[in-house]
Amino acid sequence: EAGVAQSPRYKIIEKRQSVAFWCNPISGHATLYWYQQILGQGPKLLIQFQNNGVVDDSQLPKDRFSAERLKGVDSTLKIQPAKLEDSAVYLCASSPGGADTQYFGPGTRLTVL
Amino acid sequence: RKEVEQDPGPFNVPEGATVAFNCTYSNSASQSFFWYRQDCRKEPKLLMSVYSSGNEDGRFTAQLNRASQYISLLIRDSKLSDSATYLCVAEGWGKFQFGAGTQVVVTP
Numbered sequence: 001e002a003g004v005a006q007s008p009r010y011k012i013i014e015k016r017q018s019v020a021f022w023c024n025p026i027s028g029h030a031t032l033y034w035y036q037q038i039l040g041q042g043p044k045l046l047i048q049f050q051n052n053g054v055v056d057d058s059q060l061p062k063d064r065f066s067a068e069r070l071k072g073v074d075s076t077l078k079i080q081p082a083k084l085e086d087s088a089v090y091l092c093a094s095s096p097g098g099a100d101t102q103y104f105g106p107g108t109r110l111t112v113l
Numbered sequence: 114r115k116e117v118e119q120d121p122g123p124f125n126v127p128e129g130a131t132v133a134f135n136c137t138y139s140n141s142a143s144q145s146f147f148w149y150r151q152d153c154r155k156e157p158k159l160l161m162s163v164y165s166s167g168n169e170d171g172r173f174t175a176q177l178n179r180a181s182q183y184i185s186l187l188i189r190d191s192k193l194s195d196s197a198t199y200l201c202v203a204e205g206w207g208k209f210q211f212g213a214g215t216q217v218v219v220t221p
Binding site for chain 1: 117121144145147154155156157158159162200204206207208209211212213214
């Protein structure tokens, strides 16, 4: 079974630039999560989708971050404009349902200069 | 106060020894608990779910203490390959809270 796919794996940008990340969850998984993991910290939930609807985006900095999951399958997370403090690993995870085990993708390591 | 707290470590463990560490959670409504393992510069991977009665998977044993709101992980006969960061997760109403992780270093 294919796992969660993410791209790109690495991205380096300058502050105030824009960046987008892509995630393709495990086939059939209804729930998709985007997490931000800063070095030395645990993953912090940014947004959770159930199919193509948003379940929780309470910790998403909406002035600069946006995410969508059109058609309830793959998803994109965008940052515009990026700040230095956005340097982190952005992890995508999926699960069959809301409280089930999550499976993580390899992450995108973002460096903002 | 963080919802899920862990001792960051590192726990330095001789190969073959036993190590145990806890994780406390603040939300008494949390319903499910998990331990994830995260290797350096890798994604978290599920190690085991934690059940009310406690559960064991090979050398790993997880316990849940709802009264004191903590879960524990014990690793017996530590292997070099057990060196990693162990993330504690509490779930309630479909919302997952991750701890910052406990680092374990197994030494020869």
